[in-house]
Amino acid sequence: MASSGLKIAIVGGGLAGLAAAMKIAEAGHEVDLISVVPVKRSHSVCAQGGINGAVNTKGEGDSPAKHLDDTVYGGDFLANQPPVKRMTDMAPEIIYLFDRMGVPFSRTKEGLMDFRRFGGTLHHRTAFSGASTGQQLLYALDEQVRRYETTGKVTKYEGWEMLSLVLDDHQVCRGLVAMNLQTLELKSFAADAVIMATGGPGLIFGKSTNSMTCTGSATSACYQQGARYANGEFIQVHPTSIPGEDKLRLMSESARGEGGRVWVPRNPTDARKPKEIPDAERWYFLEEKYPAYGNLVPRDIATREIFQVCLEGHGVGGENQVYLDLTHIPADVLTERLGAILEIYEMFVGDDPRYVPMRIFPGVHYSMGGLWVDFEQRTNIPGLFAAGECDYSIHGANRLGANSLVSCVYGGFVAAPSAIDYAKNMERGSTETNGIHAAELKKQQGINDGIIANEGGENQYKLHEEMGKVMTDNVTVVRYNDRLKATDEKLLELQERFKNISINDSNLWATQAVPHARQLANMLNLARVITLGALNRNESRGAHYKPDFPERDDENFMKTTIAEYSEEAPILSYEPVDVSLVEPRKRDYSSGKKK
Amino acid sequence: MTTNAHIEKKRLDNPPASIKFKIQRREKEGAASHWETFEIPYRRNLNVISALMDIRKNPVTIEGKQTTPPVWDMSCLEQVCGICTMVIDGKVRQSCSALIDDLLLASGGDTVTLAPMSKFPNVRDLKVDRSKMFDHLKQVEAWIELDGTYDLGPGPHVTNELAQERYSYSRCMTCGCCLEACPQYGDDNYIGPQAIAQAHLFNMHPTGKANIDDRLNGLMGDDGITNCGNAQNCIKVCPMGIPLTKAIYETNRDITVNALFGWLKK
Numbered sequence: 001m002a003s004s005g006l007k008i009a010i011v012g013g014g015l016a017g018l019a020a021a022m023k024i025a026e027a028g029h030e031v032d033l034i035s036v037v038p039v040k041r042s043h044s045v046c047a048q049g050g051i052n053g054a055v056n057t058k059g060e061g062d063s064p065a066k067h068l069d070d071t072v073y074g075g076d077f078l079a080n081q082p083p084v085k086r087m088t089d090m091a092p093e094i095i096y097l098f099d100r101m102g103v104p105f106s107r108t109k110e111g112l113m114d115f116r117r118f119g120g121t122l123h124h125r126t127a128f129s130g131a132s133t134g135q136q137l138l139y140a141l142d143e144q145v146r147r148y149e150t151t152g153k154v155t156k157y158e159g160w161e162m163l164s165l166v167l168d169d170h171q172v173c174r175g176l177v178a179m180n181l182q183t184l185e186l187k188s189f190a191a192d193a194v195i196m197a198t199g200g201p202g203l204i205f206g207k208s209t210n211s212m213t214c215t216g217s218a219t220s221a222c223y224q225q226g227a228r229y230a231n232g233e234f235i236q237v238h239p240t241s242i243p244g245e246d247k248l249r250l251m252s253e254s255a256r257g258e259g260g261r262v263w264v265p266r267n268p269t270d271a272r273k274p275k276e277i278p279d280a281e282r283w284y285f286l287e288e289k290y291p292a293y294g295n296l297v298p299r300d301i302a303t304r305e306i307f308q309v310c311l312e313g314h315g316v317g318g319e320n321q322v323y324l325d326l327t328h329i330p331a332d333v334l335t336e337r338l339g340a341i342l343e344i345y346e347m348f349v350g351d352d353p354r355y356v357p358m359r360i361f362p363g364v365h366y367s368m369g370g371l372w373v374d375f376e377q378r379t380n381i382p383g384l385f386a387a388g389e390c391d392y393s394i395h396g397a398n399r400l401g402a403n404s405l406v407s408c409v410y411g412g413f414v415a416a417p418s419a420i421d422y423a424k425n426m427e428r429g430s431t432e433t434n435g436i437h438a439a440e441l442k443k444q445q446g447i448n449d450g451i452i453a454n455e456g457g458e459n460q461y462k463l464h465e466e467m468g469k470v471m472t473d474n475v476t477v478v479r480y481n482d483r484l485k486a487t488d489e490k491l492l493e494l495q496e497r498f499k500n501i502s503i504n505d506s507n508l509w510a511t512q513a514v515p516h517a518r519q520l521a522n523m524l525n526l527a528r529v530i531t532l533g534a535l536n537r538n539e540s541r542g543a544h545y546k547p548d549f550p551e552r553d554d555e556n557f558m559k560t561t562i563a564e565y566s567e568e569a570p571i572l573s574y575e576p577v578d579v580s581l582v583e584p585r586k587r588d589y590s591s592g593k594k595k
Numbered sequence: 596m597t598t599n600a601h602i603e604k605k606r607l608d609n610p611p612a613s614i615k616f617k618i619q620r621r622e623k624e625g626a627a628s629h630w631e632t633f634e635i636p637y638r639r640n641l642n643v644i645s646a647l648m649d650i651r652k653n654p655v656t657i658e659g660k661q662t663t664p665p666v667w668d669m670s671c672l673e674q675v676c677g678i679c680t681m682v683i684d685g686k687v688r689q690s691c692s693a694l695i696d697d698l699l700l701a702s703g704g705d706t707v708t709l710a711p712m713s714k715f716p717n718v719r720d721l722k723v724d725r726s727k728m729f730d731h732l733k734q735v736e737a738w739i740e741l742d743g744t745y746d747l748g749p750g751p752h753v754t755n756e757l758a759q760e761r762y763s764y765s766r767c768m769t770c771g772c773c774l775e776a777c778p779q780y781g782d783d784n785y786i787g788p789q790a791i792a793q794a795h796l797f798n799m800h801p802t803g804k805a806n807i808d809d810r811l812n813g814l815m816g817d818d819g820i821t822n823c824g825n826a827q828n829c830i831k832v833c834p835m836g837i838p839l840t841k842a843i844y845e846t847n848r849d850i851t852v853n854a855l856f857g858w859l860k861k
Contacts (some may be wrong), residue, residue, distance in 0.1 A: 026744055037668075038729065040769055041676040099750035102739040102800045104762035111752035130762055135675055139765060143738035150733050158726070182718060211670045245638065245645035246691070247672045336759065340766070344673055347692050348642075350606075461652045504654065507663045509623040510719040512651075 004029050006423045008416075009176060009191035011162045011218055013039025015134070015405060016388025017197030018141035019412025020419070025148035027420055032189050033145070034157045034178050036213050040142045043199050043211040044408065047134025048341050049118060049254030050126035051098075051405040053091030057112060062123040064088040071403060072582050074120040074298045075368070075396025076542035077558060078231065081581040083375050083393050087410040094409050095127050101140040105129050106337065116337075117257045120298040120400040122592070131254055132340040137405055160187075161515055162218040163447075165194065165225050165384065166440045172426075173383035174436060177444050179518075182510045186444055188437040192423035193383050195415050196222060197408075200367040200389040204523045204530065205476070206468015208364035209241050209250040219371055219390045220522035223529070228380045229563045229570075230392040231369035232526070233533035236399055236543050237476050239302035240324055241363030242348060248363030249348055251324060252341045253401035255358075256295040258334070260326045262286050262306065263357075264314045274316075274323055274357045285309055293589045300398040300543045301589060303362040307477045316359060325357035364476060366404065368395040368543065369533070372562060377415035383426065385419050387411030392560070397542020451517045452508065456500025460517050463494050463501065467520075467527060475531050479546050484535040488528060488569075495524050529563045529570045536572055537561065554584055607696040610637045611705040614695060615657065616646060618665050619710040621717050628717075631665075632657045632706075643683060643690035643698075643709065644669055667721035674834060677770030681721045682710040687775040687832055690721075712775045728769050731790035735813040739803050751801040764796040764842065766835040773829035773839055785822035786814065788829040792842035798849060811850050820846060 006029040010017045013035035021031045035042065056062040067088035072079055099105060099113060105127050106114045115124040129136035148154040159181045166175040166188055175190040201216025202208030223229045239262075240255065241248040256262070263282045270277060286305060287294040295302075310320045326334055326342075331354040334342060342353045351358070371379050371386040373393050379386055388408040395403065470490045474483040498521060503513035539553035540546050559574035613634050621628040633650045634657045651664040669679045672691040679690045684702055690709070698707050715723040773788040774780045780787045794810040797803035814820045820843065829839045 022744060037670055037676075037678060038726070038769075040729070041670055041678045043671065045675045045768070046671050046673060093746040096746070096749040097744055100739070100741060100747065100802070102750070102761075102797060102803055104753075104758045104765050107753055107755040107758045109755070111754050113749065114755075129765075132675065132766065135768070136762075136765055143732075144741070144744075146729070146733060147736075147738050147740075211676065212672065213670050244642075244672075245640050246642060246648060249673050340675075344675075347674065348694070459652060461648075505663050507622055507719070510666050510722060512666055513664065 006030065006192050006420065007032065007190070008193045008195060008419050008423060009034065009189045010195045010197055011176065012042070012197035012199060012388070012390070013156070013158070014042035014044040014197060014199055014388060015138055015141060015408035016412040017195070018138070018145050019409045020195050020197060020387060020416040021154055022141060022144045022148065023413055023416035024420060025145070025153035027416070029153070029420060031154045032157060032191065033154055034160050034162055034176070034189065036159070036161045036181065038158045039145070039156065040139065042138060043214050044138040044405075045135040046209070046211060046250060047405055048131045048250060048252035049257060050116065050128035050133045050402045051095060051137065052118065052125050052400070052402040053095040053127065053406060054088065054123070054125055055092045055095065055113070055115065058115060058124045060123050062125055064091065066123065067091060067125060069582055070121045071394070071400055072396060073585070073587060074400040075398050076552060076587055077396065077554070077579060077584040078234070078541060078560070078577060079394060079396030080375070080578040082578055085581055086414070087394060087407060090410055090413070091406050094406060094413070098137055098140055101144060103129055103136050103140045116254065117296060118401040119253050119256070119296045119302070120293075122293070126257065126402040128254065130340050131252055131338045134405060162198070162221065163444045163518060164221050164440060165381070166437050167225060167381070168436050171226060171381060173381050177440050179448075179515065181515055184448065184508055184511070184514060186441050186448070188441050190437060192426060193385060193419040195419055196371060196384065196386040196390050197388045197412065198390045201523065201526055202364055202367075204467065204527050205364040205471045206465060207244075207246070207248050207472070209238055209248050210365075215519040215523055216367075216526050217519040217522040220526040222371060222379070222381070222384065223563070224522070224525060224565045226381055226565065227384060228372035229369065229526075229529050230372040230560050231533070232529040232563055233537055233561060234368035234397050234543050235364060235476065235530065236299055236366040236368060237303045237362045238365035239299055239306055239362050240360040241365070242345060242358075243361055243363070244348060249344055250363075250365065251345065251358060251360050253299070255324060255326060255338060255341065258326070258337055259329050260295060260324050262295050262302070262322055262324055264309060264316055264322050268314050268318060274325070275327065283314070290589045292592045297589045298398055298400060300545075303477055304545060306362055310361070320361050321359040322361070323357040324360045326353055327355055327357060331355070362477060364472065366399055368392065368397060368399055369530070376418040377411055378418060378422070383422060385415045387415040397544060447518070448514060451501070451503060451514055454500070455502045458497045458501040460498070460501045460503070460513070460520055463497060464520055467491065467494055467524060471527055471530070475534055477545065479534050479544065480548065481535055481546070484531055487531045488535070491524055491528050491531065498524065525565070532570055532572065533561045533563060552586070558584065605700060607700050610696070610699070613637055613705070614646070614699070615706040616650065617706055617708045618720070620665065620720055621711070623719055624716050631662060639696070641695040643693040643695070643707065644672060644679065646695065646707075647690070665721060666719045675768060677768030680712060680770045680772060682712060682775070684708050687712060687772045689770065689834055692834070712771060714775050714781055715771065725769070725771050728771060728774070728789060731786050732793055734786065735790045735794040735810050736806060737790070737793040737797055737810070739797060739800060740806055753801065757799065761796055761799055764792050764837055767792060767837055768835065770834065772832040772834060776828035776832040778826050778828065779822050779824045784818055786818050786820075788839040788843060791820055791846050792837055792839050795842040795846050798846070807849065808853065811846070811853055814846065815850065820850065
């Protein structure tokens with residue numbers, strides 16, 4: 001295929017980035033794909049349970065309209081509804097496309113794709129490939145993009161980290177600057193459009209379910225260069241994770257989708273082994289409080305209930321843990337449908353969950369907020385697009401399980417034609433672009449040189465730990481305004497101390513110290529967006545819960561939070577939410593859905 | 596289920612107060628390597644990664660010498676991305692799932708030895724460059740050729756049995772354990788088990804079958820499947836339990852069948 005001459009740079013090689021790369025290459029254009037790790041190792045591999053799409057193969061009368069309703073209802077009416085509708089309409093064909101790519105989805109007896117239940121819905125809507133669906137979907141796209149690599153359409157830059165955008169005098173995005181993580185060489189990538197697909201910012205909270213690459217650094221860089229950041233305060237805390245020294249490992253919602261039950265001993269001092277505690281002496285608190293949805297209430301609700309149960313002293317052994325019990329399900333069924341995640345638990349905890357109830361606790365998992373985009377995945381900076389977890393557009397105040405994989409692919413599939421359309425129509429070759437790449441390179445090199453020369457004695461890894469702790473303590477499940485204010489003060493203190501770090505690595509070859517310092521500076525900026533967004537939102541909605549403001553306040557806060565960078569503090573403003581398709585109503589998961 | 600005694604895991608009852616980490620250091624590719632030993636306090640639930648994070652924070656050797664922080668790769672920490680693979684106490688595996696208690700139980704000592712994989716360029720310390728493995732995936736065309744990514748409905752009917760068998764191959768995270776352990780792999784003379792298994796994954800698929808000749812061609816060159824010496828080390832070290840030797844056996848059979856009957860297709 002002849003080259004069109006258009007080049008689009010994509011930052012991030014997870015599901016969203018690869019989905020966009022595949023579409024752009026297929027349309028005959030060139031892609032520079034920049035990724036901190038080999039794309040096959042992106043964080044999408046961690047997604048476990050499945051991908052949602054209302055194919056209605058189980059005779060339940062499911063439909064994309066119901067998927068739309070579940071998604072905006074689960075998201076507590078903070079998402080603009082038109083893009084959600086477009087996604088739920090597209091979801092079945094996305095799943096079928098992956099089926100054609102050879103993803104080994106679990107099948108029914110007839111040889112059709114099987115579907116299971118997930119949180120926040122009463123339908124079997126989730127296609128799955130064992131319990132490593134994200135890995136399988138990512139690999140399918142990785143394979144397709146590798147094919148385009150062999151035809152020269154896609155050029156991968158793996159082991160490169162984006163530092164900044166290259167903007168011209170009119171704030172139009174003309175490319176980006178990235179750093180080679182081996183040599184620390186900086187290079188500018190000229191592009192007709194740039195798509196951000198860099199995932200979430202979990203590492204701001206220190207320990208989370210995210211991969212170590214999920215710093216939010218690149219999105220923060222965009223924000224600091226003028227991109228609007230939306231709904232930053234909406235951070236999903238997953239109800240079931242396995243606490244660890246280095247990270248909180250995810251225990252997929254599919255464990256509950258396959259029948260897993262959450263409980264604690266009715267008597268908090270009951271020291272018997274879980275299997276010796278009779279049913280009557282177990283408190284299945286989710287099933288008791290939410291008879292219709294039971295263990296499959298949306299994540300924000302399950303998380304708050306587990307958190308509260310432990311806070312009130314009902315946690316197993318008096319500690320911050322509850323049982324997630326699968327032991328009533330035959331072991332061979334569990335192995336086939338959940339094997340991969342049960343192996344993770346057994347590997348890291350040592351007990352086999354097929355025979356011993358798992359002990360779990362909530363952990364930071366996903367950012368509903370992200371770069372602001374319009375309905376065509378365009379950010380407010382001309383030439384800059386965003387897709388996947390790093391954009392804010394789909395999940396509102398709370399994301400439903402198995403909606404992330406579909407939203408990543410959807411975002412990539414919309415961003416790609418949108419970026420192509422922009423690139424075709426932009427004014428190119430203008431003299432203004434001369435010199436701007438060199439100037440941005442020089443600026444970024446200067447920042448690196450400053451970090452390397454600094455010998456103030458502060459330890460950047462300790463600063464990171466302090467940030468993670470204060471954010472986890474105060475800006476996760478339960479939020480109070482005085483603590484949020486104190487958190488922002490702490491973040492300001494950390495920003496000051498950051499100016500005095502020493503990188504403690506005299507060998508700059510492949511050093512992790514300089515990249516981590518760059519990430520930390522960016523994380524601190526994004527942490528302030530999250531914290532101040534939470535402080536300003538005096539209501540409770542989805543994942544954002546303030547005991548002092550326990551009700552949802554549609555009149556004042558059915559609005560998207562917009563943060564814009566300034567030296568002093570993020571400038572917050574609010575934008576109305578497009579609820580033109582599903583009329584907002586109060587969430588109630590104790591009974592079947594009210595219409 | 597009446598008893599679950601069989602799954603009670605052996606625990607480290609008398610842990611040492613501190614653990615030593617003997618780490619192979621190299622400034623950059625081509626430089627000479629040397630060993631440095633670090634010591635950190637013992638804690639329950641430590642894995643190799645959290646120990647390395649501890650050392651990185653304050654890189655001082657057991658002799659009290661300030662040194663550079665060890666460099667290693669890590670990402671998912673759930674043994675699903677493959678990036679943190681290294682040689683731990685002589686065995687190639689992922690460092691995230693290497694629990695200190697288990698290592699000490701196995702060795703009976705208080706020292707853990709960390710070295711980079713030896714079959715790949717050693718970038719620095721414990722970090723290696725495995726990009727060759729992705730080139731091998733190109734060589735065997737490990738993908739399905741689509742007519743296009745537009746909506747063409749679902750794929751072919753597939754039995755659950757075949758889906759499960761393909762799934763077991765599709766879990767390969769390109770970590771390189773099989774290549775590290777393979778006595779035949781090295782110096783570009785053999786493509787190795789991972790690429791053969793990935794070719795097999797697509798040769799088994801109803802649509803993928805259409806391109807079986809191209810994939811087998813990628814395995815019939817000088818570096819091809821005939822270099823396998825049947826040592827069967829690969830299957831022992833694969834962290835995903837992929838039936839690699841079965842893939843090699845069945846691919847060999849496919850090649851034979853193709854050679855015998857290939858002319859009939861012309």
